[in-house]
Amino acid sequence: MSTTSPARQDTPREEPAARWVPRVAALTALLVLWTIVYAGLQPAAEWIVHQLPLDADAPVGRALAFFLYDTPKVLMLLTLVVFAMGVVRSFFSPDRTRALLAGRRQGLGNIVAAGLGVFTPFCSCSAVPLFVGFVSAGVPLGVTFSFLIAAPMVNEVALGLLWALLGWRVALAYLGFGLLIAIVAGLVIGRLRLEHWLEPWVRDLRVAPAAIDAPAPTFAERIDAGTEAVRDIVGRVWPWVIAGIAVGAGIHGWVPEHLLAAIMGRDAWWSVPAAVAIGIPMYSNAAGIVPVVEALLGKGAALGTTLAFMMSVIALSAPELVILRKVLTVRLIAVFVGVVGTGILAVGYLFNALFG
């Protein structure tokens, strides 16, 4: 094993100006260009639709205008949010988050865990090593769950798309209530003291966290992390965004107004539990689902109902539960689904009341 393991270096290394100046210059230029293009999107979309030999007020005209304006708008806002989040995430790592959470008590620990869940780089294929790594290093079970619920649910793609399509108020509300669900669900699971429902090999594992000598990233490397996040995430989700907007455009153009008011409106009390029940087994990402949600809202669906559907699709998915089965017993998975599902249900009703 290692004989010398110097503490993680927190001060940035000296970095020559030649490394970061070109990056900052390129970023500034891109941001100016971004602003100009963004401002021109609406007029450009309208102009294109008017050039075409079709009625701008007919369903096909409305659908096309929606598609032409929303696709570039959503992709541009998404790129901005993903870049910013990529830079912010370079300040966090699962190892540091674990060190911050180890030995924390319930309560404050759950709040910190949910907050760190938003900013710590996380991929669902890492969920099991992360879970085991946290629990075996002494992070309480409830605190671990707060992290594990917040990390996939409150992600930059969901926030970016909600902001782009439904406005910053809804995006902020999603962020706030997503964190609240993660905190409360973690607290409840912690209080229930279900450690004995972990798979035995996980429960009995006690491992000292590995000491890894990784120097803190430099400023230029943080900018590169943002660029890399855009390449990775936007590069992966753009077909979903376009498919989602195409479906949304179809709904905008052809589905009659108020058609959905009866089944997904706020007066149909049973629609929230129905949305959660349908959403849990479904597996999609926010990129495909937010544009559809936005279109449904225009046809009389209630915001709380559609958001509850979206949260249950993202936070609770069948493939993730199958992965977690490696470390959790079926009973603990059932509690996890039950607690988080109840939280989403409550948020659905609350949103319907607030934004109705």
Add this chain to the structure above:
Amino acid sequence: MKDVKVLGPGCKRCVATAEMVQHEADRLGIPVTVAKVTDMAAIAGYGIAATPGIVIDGKVVHAGGLPKAEDVARWLAA
């Protein structure tokens, strides 16, 4: 002969990491054996919280995300 273990449940990044290690070792002419560790209990035993992880001669040098090629070369040469 350096003994390299790539820790990960078999996701795309874990495969890419193992390939990168082999590639860098070949490029630098460093003899290595690259083994993939996919068993969750074994991975957890190394004390990492994110995958893919890289262990060289028993020492954890990396955990979480695709490493940079230059870093892999530095770890192999050390």
